[in-house]
Amino acid sequence: xxxxxxxxxxxxxxxxxxxxxxxxxxxxxxxxxxxxxxxxxxxxxxxxxxxxxxxxxxxxxxxxxxxx
Amino acid sequence: xxxxxxxxxxxxxxxxxxxxxxxxxxxxxxxxxxxxxxxxxxxxxxxxxxxxxxxxxxxxxxxxxxxx
Amino acid sequence: xxxxxxxxxxxxxxxxxxxxxxxxxxxxxxxxxxxxxxxxxxxxxxxxxxxxxxxxxxxxxxxxxxxx
Amino acid sequence: xxxxxxxxxxxxxxxxxxxxxxxxxxxxxxxxxxxxxxxxxxxxxxxxxxxxxxxxxxxxxxxxxxxx
Amino acid sequence: xxxxxxxxxxxxxxxxxxxxxxxxxxxxxxxxxxxxxxxxxxxxxxxxxxxxxxxxxxxxxxxxxxxx
Amino acid sequence: xxxxxxxxxxxxxxxxxxxxxxxxxxxxxxxxxxxxxxxxxxxxxxxxxxxxxxxxxxxxxxxxxxxx
Amino acid sequence: xxxxxxxxxxxxxxxxxxxxxxxxxxxxxxxxxxxxxxxxxxxxxxxxxxxxxxxxxxxxxxxxxxxx
Amino acid sequence: xxxxxxxxxxxxxxxxxxxxxxxxxxxxxxxxxxxxxxxxxxxxxxxxxxxxxxxxxxxxxxxxxxxx
Amino acid sequence: xxxxxxxxxxxxxxxxxxxxxxxxxxxxxxxxxxxxxxxxxxxxxxxxxxxxxxxxxxxxxxxxxxxx
Amino acid sequence: xxxxxxxxxxxxxxxxxxxxxxxxxxxxxxxxxxxxxxxxxxxxxxxxxxxxxxxxxxxxxxxxxxxx
Amino acid sequence: xxxxxxxxxxxxxxxxxxxxxxxxxxxxxxxxxxxxxxxxxxxxxxxxxxxxxxxxxxxxxxxxxxxx
Amino acid sequence: xxxxxxxxxxxxxxxxxxxxxxxxxxxxxxxxxxxxxxxxxxxxxxxxxxxxxxxxxxxxxxxxxxxx
Numbered sequence: 001x002x003x004x005x006x007x008x009x010x011x012x013x014x015x016x017x018x019x020x021x022x023x024x025x026x027x028x029x030x031x032x033x034x035x036x037x038x039x040x041x042x043x044x045x046x047x048x049x050x051x052x053x054x055x056x057x058x059x060x061x062x063x064x065x066x067x068x
Numbered sequence: 069x070x071x072x073x074x075x076x077x078x079x080x081x082x083x084x085x086x087x088x089x090x091x092x093x094x095x096x097x098x099x100x101x102x103x104x105x106x107x108x109x110x111x112x113x114x115x116x117x118x119x120x121x122x123x124x125x126x127x128x129x130x131x132x133x134x135x136x
Numbered sequence: 137x138x139x140x141x142x143x144x145x146x147x148x149x150x151x152x153x154x155x156x157x158x159x160x161x162x163x164x165x166x167x168x169x170x171x172x173x174x175x176x177x178x179x180x181x182x183x184x185x186x187x188x189x190x191x192x193x194x195x196x197x198x199x200x201x202x203x204x
Numbered sequence: 205x206x207x208x209x210x211x212x213x214x215x216x217x218x219x220x221x222x223x224x225x226x227x228x229x230x231x232x233x234x235x236x237x238x239x240x241x242x243x244x245x246x247x248x249x250x251x252x253x254x255x256x257x258x259x260x261x262x263x264x265x266x267x268x269x270x271x272x
Numbered sequence: 273x274x275x276x277x278x279x280x281x282x283x284x285x286x287x288x289x290x291x292x293x294x295x296x297x298x299x300x301x302x303x304x305x306x307x308x309x310x311x312x313x314x315x316x317x318x319x320x321x322x323x324x325x326x327x328x329x330x331x332x333x334x335x336x337x338x339x340x
Numbered sequence: 341x342x343x344x345x346x347x348x349x350x351x352x353x354x355x356x357x358x359x360x361x362x363x364x365x366x367x368x369x370x371x372x373x374x375x376x377x378x379x380x381x382x383x384x385x386x387x388x389x390x391x392x393x394x395x396x397x398x399x400x401x402x403x404x405x406x407x408x
Numbered sequence: 409x410x411x412x413x414x415x416x417x418x419x420x421x422x423x424x425x426x427x428x429x430x431x432x433x434x435x436x437x438x439x440x441x442x443x444x445x446x447x448x449x450x451x452x453x454x455x456x457x458x459x460x461x462x463x464x465x466x467x468x469x470x471x472x473x474x475x476x
Numbered sequence: 477x478x479x480x481x482x483x484x485x486x487x488x489x490x491x492x493x494x495x496x497x498x499x500x501x502x503x504x505x506x507x508x509x510x511x512x513x514x515x516x517x518x519x520x521x522x523x524x525x526x527x528x529x530x531x532x533x534x535x536x537x538x539x540x541x542x543x544x
Numbered sequence: 545x546x547x548x549x550x551x552x553x554x555x556x557x558x559x560x561x562x563x564x565x566x567x568x569x570x571x572x573x574x575x576x577x578x579x580x581x582x583x584x585x586x587x588x589x590x591x592x593x594x595x596x597x598x599x600x601x602x603x604x605x606x607x608x609x610x611x612x
Numbered sequence: 613x614x615x616x617x618x619x620x621x622x623x624x625x626x627x628x629x630x631x632x633x634x635x636x637x638x639x640x641x642x643x644x645x646x647x648x649x650x651x652x653x654x655x656x657x658x659x660x661x662x663x664x665x666x667x668x669x670x671x672x673x674x675x676x677x678x679x680x
Numbered sequence: 681x682x683x684x685x686x687x688x689x690x691x692x693x694x695x696x697x698x699x700x701x702x703x704x705x706x707x708x709x710x711x712x713x714x715x716x717x718x719x720x721x722x723x724x725x726x727x728x729x730x731x732x733x734x735x736x737x738x739x740x741x742x743x744x745x746x747x748x
Numbered sequence: 749x750x751x752x753x754x755x756x757x758x759x760x761x762x763x764x765x766x767x768x769x770x771x772x773x774x775x776x777x778x779x780x781x782x783x784x785x786x787x788x789x790x791x792x793x794x795x796x797x798x799x800x801x802x803x804x805x806x807x808x809x810x811x812x813x814x815x816x
Contacts, residue, residue, distance in 0.1 A: 003284070003285060004282055004283070004284040004296065004297055004300040005282065005283040005284075006280065006281070006282055006283075007281035007282065007283060007331070008281075008550065009281075009550070009551035009552075009553075009605070010548055010549065010550055010551065011548070011549040011550075011551060011607065012547070012548040012549075013547060017155055018086065018154065018155060019085055019086060019121070019124070022114060022121065023120070023121055024548065025548055026114070026116055026119065026120070026121060027119060027120075028548040028610060030116070030119030031119075036116045036119065037115070037116060038113060038114055038115045038116050039113065039114050039116065040111065040112075040113045041111075041112040041113065041114075043176065043177075044176075044177040045174060045175065045176045045177065046158060046162070046174055046175050046177075047173070047174045048162055048166070048172045048173060048174050048175065051162065051163060051166030051167075051172060052159070052162070052163075053155070053158065053159055053162060056155070059551070061281070063283065066300060071352070071353060072350055072351070072352040072364065072365055072368040073350065073351040073352075074348065074349070074350055074351075075349035075350065075351060075399070076210065076349075077210070077211035077212075077213075077265070077349075078208055078209065078210055078211065079208070079209040079210075079211060079267065080207070080208040080209075081207060086154065087153055087154060087189070087192070090182060090189065091188070091189055092208065093208055094182070094184055094187065094188070094189060095187060095188075096208040096270060098184070098187030099187075104184045104187060105183070105184055106181060106182055106183045106184050107181065107182050107184065108179065108180075108181045109179075109180040109181065109182075127211070129349070131351065134368060139760070139761060140758055140759070140760040140761075140772065140773055140776040141758065141759040141760075142756065142757070142758055142759075143757035143758065143759060143807070144618065144757075145618070145619035145620075145621075145673070145757075146616055146617065146618055146619065147616070147617040147618075147619060147675065148615070148616040148617075149615060149616075160616065161616055164616040164678060195619070197757070199759065202776060212346065213346070213347035213348075213349075213401070214344055214345065214346055214347065215344070215345040215346075215347060215403065216343070216344040216345075217343060217344075221427055222290065222426065222427060223289055223290060223325070223328070226318060226325065227324070227325055228344065229344055230318070230320055230323065230324070230325060231323060231324075232344040232406060234320070234323030235323075240320045240323060241319070241320060242317060242318055242319045242320050243317065243318050243320065244315065244316075244317045245315075245316040245317065245318075247448065247449075248448075248449040249446060249447065249448045249449065250430060250434070250446055250447050250449075251445070251446045252434055252438070252444045252445060252446050252447065255434065255435060255438030255439075255444060256431070256434070256435075257427070257430065257431055257434060260427070263347070275556070275557060276554055276555070276556040276568065276569055276572040277554065277555040277556075278552065278553070278554055278555075279553035279554065279555060279603070280553075281553075290426065291425055291426060291461070291464070294454060294461065295460070295461055298454070298456055298459065298460070298461060299459060299460075302456070302459030303459075308456045308459060309455070309456055310453060310454055310455045310456050311453065311454050311456065312451065312452075312453045313451075313452040313453065313454075333553070335555065338572060357631055358494065358630065358631060359493055359494060359529070359532070362522060362529065363528070363529055366522070366524055366527065366528070366529060367527060367528075370524070370527030371527075376524045376527065377523070377524060378521060378522055378523045378524050379521065379522050379524065380519065380520075380521045381519075381520040381521065381522075383652065383653075384652075384653040385650060385651065385652045385653065386634060386638070386650055386651050386653075387649070387650045388638055388642070388648045388649055388650050388651065391638065391639060391642030391643075391648060392635070392638070392639075393631070393634065393635055393638060396631070411488070411489060412486055412487070412488040412500065412501055412504040413486065413487040413488075414484065414485070414486055414487075415485035415486065415487060415535070416485075416686065417485075417686070417687035417688075417689075417741070418684055418685065418686055418687065419684070419685040419686075419687060419743065420683070420684040420685075421683060421684075432684065433684055436684040436746060467687070469485070471487065474504060479692075479693060480690055480691070480692040480704065480705055480708040481690065481691040481692075482688065482689070482690055482691075483689035483690065483691060483739070484689075485689075494630065495629055495630060495665070495668070498658060498665065499664070499665055502658070502660055502663065502664070502665060503663060503664075506660070506663030507663075512660045512663060513659070513660060514657060514658055514659045514660050515657065515658050515660065516655065516656075516657045517655075517656040517657065517658075537689070539691065542708060561699055562698065562699060562766065563765055563766060563801070563804070566794060566801065567800070567801055570794070570796055570799065570800070570801060571799060571800075574796070574799030575799075580796045580799060581795070581796060582793060582794055582795045582796050583793065583794050583796065584791065584792075584793045585791075585792040585793065585794075587720065587721075588720075588721040589718060589719065589720045589721065590702060590706070590718055590719050590721075591717070591718045592706055592710070592716045592717060592718050592719065595706065595707060595710030595711075595716060596703070596706070596707075597699070597702065597703055597706055600699070620754065621754070621755035621756075621757075621809070622752055622753065622754055622755065623752070623753040623754075623755060623811065624751070624752040624753075625751060636752065637752055640752040640814060671755070697767055698766065698767060723788065723789075724788075724789040725786060725787065725788045725789065726770060726774070726786055726787050726789075727785070727786045728774055728778070728784045728785060728786050728787065731774065731775060731778030731779075731784060732771070732774070732775075733767070733770065733771055733774060736767070
């Protein structure tokens with residue numbers, strides 16, 4: 001009756017944008033987990049190569065419902 | 069003489085981007101408040117539907133000057 | 137032998153996007169520092185003019201390797 | 205289209221229990237606000253009289269949807 | 273020889289009380305994990321329906337011993 | 341029976357001192373709110389002009405009792 | 409003239425409820441200290457035995473007035 | 477040989493200023509403890525009566541050297 | 545293309561040193577996970593028996609690359 | 613076009629008051645840096661000698677605009 | 681029946697290592713307190729003399745069981 | 749008269765131990781700065797290669813006195 005959700009922590013990245021880095025982490029989580037409900041961004045970093053941002057990197061908590 | 073600003077907390081969202089979620093919260097605050105000065109993003113979350121980000125959701129503190 | 141990196145704190149801004157504000161801070165750091173490795177975004181703010189976001193402003197820690 | 209919620213901060217109390225202190229704050233918020241959605245407990249304190257808890261006191265953030 | 277424990281993060285809920293929400297999360301964890309040792313409550317929230325608390329929701333870290 | 345207090349966030353300033361900046365925020369809150377009980381200083385900043393502090397600026401949470 | 413209060417940190421527990429764990433810590437503090445004024449709950453944990461909560465454990469700061 | 481210092485937490489107040497509230501807490505600590513070395517201010521609050529600050533209240537950690 | 549890393553939380557211990565406690569948690573993680581990249585120490589505690597440290601205990605976040 | 617500010621961390625002190633300790637840090641920063649814009653007080657401490665505050669000590673982040 | 685533990689805060693140091701600084705604080709606590717159970721390291725600092733670490737200094741919370 | 753200290757942030761590492769990683773950062777700071785007074789460890793991480801800690805990495809704030 002009472003729903004229980006599990007929260008996992010992922011770090012993902014993208015060369016394009018912060019949103020794209022988050023999307024790629026969600027997509028990876030969704031490939032092995034059912035019922036992904038959302039994510040909470042904890043940290044936003046970037047990797048710099050030759051004076052330019054080469055990679056946007058986010059650390060996030062991803063929540064998914066546990067099946068009974 | 070001494071300016072006093074009030075700070076309120078809002079949660080707003082957008083299907084498009086993090087910046088758009090912030091803009092929509094600012095627009096809503098601006099519709100009822102004068103002198104909105106800025107906002108400080110406290111949390112960035114996203115709601116996931118079918119393995120994709122359906123909604124970007126930000127929690128933010130919005131500052132506006134109080135009129136004397 | 138052991139690498140030591142220095143971490144400095146910058147605030148930069150852009151009228152376009154959060155990513156662009158970060159990029160402009162990185163570009164400024166890169167103009168006077170060698171070996172910029174990356175940045176960690178600490179705060180995201182925006183300045184509002186006439187009910188619209190006029191400026192995205194980020195505070196970040198920028199890391200660069202110290203030469204021996 | 206995009207929902208915006210406002211978050212206010214309340215402190216409420218009860219002689220009975222922590223849950224009752226929260227309920228009384230929610231009831232007060234509901235008496236003047238529409239669309240109260242939930243609350244997040246930030247602090248739990250108690251007032252002691254004669255060596256016993258006389259009052260449970262909670263500080264919480266209450267969220268309610270803004271009507272367009 | 274040296275014990276290693278794993279810590280997972282769960283969100284669970286109950287219509288009855290904060291303690292019951294915690295118990296239901298522990299029960300769910302115990303159904304798939306051996307050696308659950310305890311939990312640390314990180315956040316207490318409630319969902320409001322019609323001006324009353326409809327659901328107590330806790331976020332917690334659950335610790336269990338890893339078998340060698 | 342059970343008292344409920346509301347907590348609002350203000351930023352105020354003074355050219356004179358930190359205490360004066362707090363007093364001016366309290367005075368402003370008192371002009372529109374009944375039953376202001378106290379304030380909790382969250383941040384102390386100063387604005388510098390020509391190498392001197394031109395303005396002391398405090399961010400604070402102001403608590404006032406809600407009337408039934 | 410000016411009152412000074414001391415704040416001590418206690419951890420107490422109960423098999424019954426979170427409130428009871430807090431009450432037992434207050435009772436212990438009251439047995440050796442005069443003028444206990446209140447407590448602020450910092451952490452709520454539980455000890456699990458056989459898949460059930462065996463003990464509610466709270467860490468709290470207890471405040472008492474110092475006599476002149 | 478190795479010095480060990482103890483840190484205690486006090487709350488003290490003054491009608492005059494923040495500095496005076498800190499001084500009064502230090503004076504009280506010094507009346508029963510030897511070797512008070514310093515204090516770290518953790519929180520600054522004020523109590524309001526009739527729209528004016530009636531009392532400055534500080535919470536602080538006071539450090540004193542333990543004698544061997 | 546975009547690498548995604550998972551972050552898990554472990555508590556491990558050692559009678560010898562803080563470094564050894566961390567090493568034993570890493571070794572345990574490595575026995576069931578591929579591609580462990582590093583760890584971030586969150587908390588350092590010790591268990592005391594008869595007035596001496598009997599066990600160094602660390603809580604840490606361990607990061608490992610997810611295979612596609 | 614886009615302004616970039618640097619943030620440095622200073623600790624300064626004064627025998628007189630908290631405000632004077634902040635002013636002395638600002639004055640020192642201003643002696644070697646152009647365009648000091650403001651400061652954010654992070655910590656307030658005091659050094660005690662013979663039961664009295666001998667020195668007010670502040671830790672602060674000082675912001676100054678970088679010239680292009 | 682219900683155990684209550686007290687938590688005190690100590691700062692101790694050693695010229696040798698972080699572990700030794702912790703041990704010396706535990707030893708000092710054990711000399712005047714019964715039933716010391718453990719410690720939680722909150723801060724690790726070092727004092728530098730002539731470009732070398734002269735002293736490792738830890739701030740920690742020490743827990744001991746209160747006798748009934 | 750009033751001393752002002754500057755605080756910089758460094759990340760340094762060592763294959764040997766946490767203390768050695770701190771020492772190497774202090775040594776690097778001392779090679780270009782006069783009057784290094786101490787350091788405060790903010791983060792302890794380790795890099796893992798082949799299931800073993802290959803590098804201890806600390807992030808720390810280093811304080812040095814500014815000459816007048």
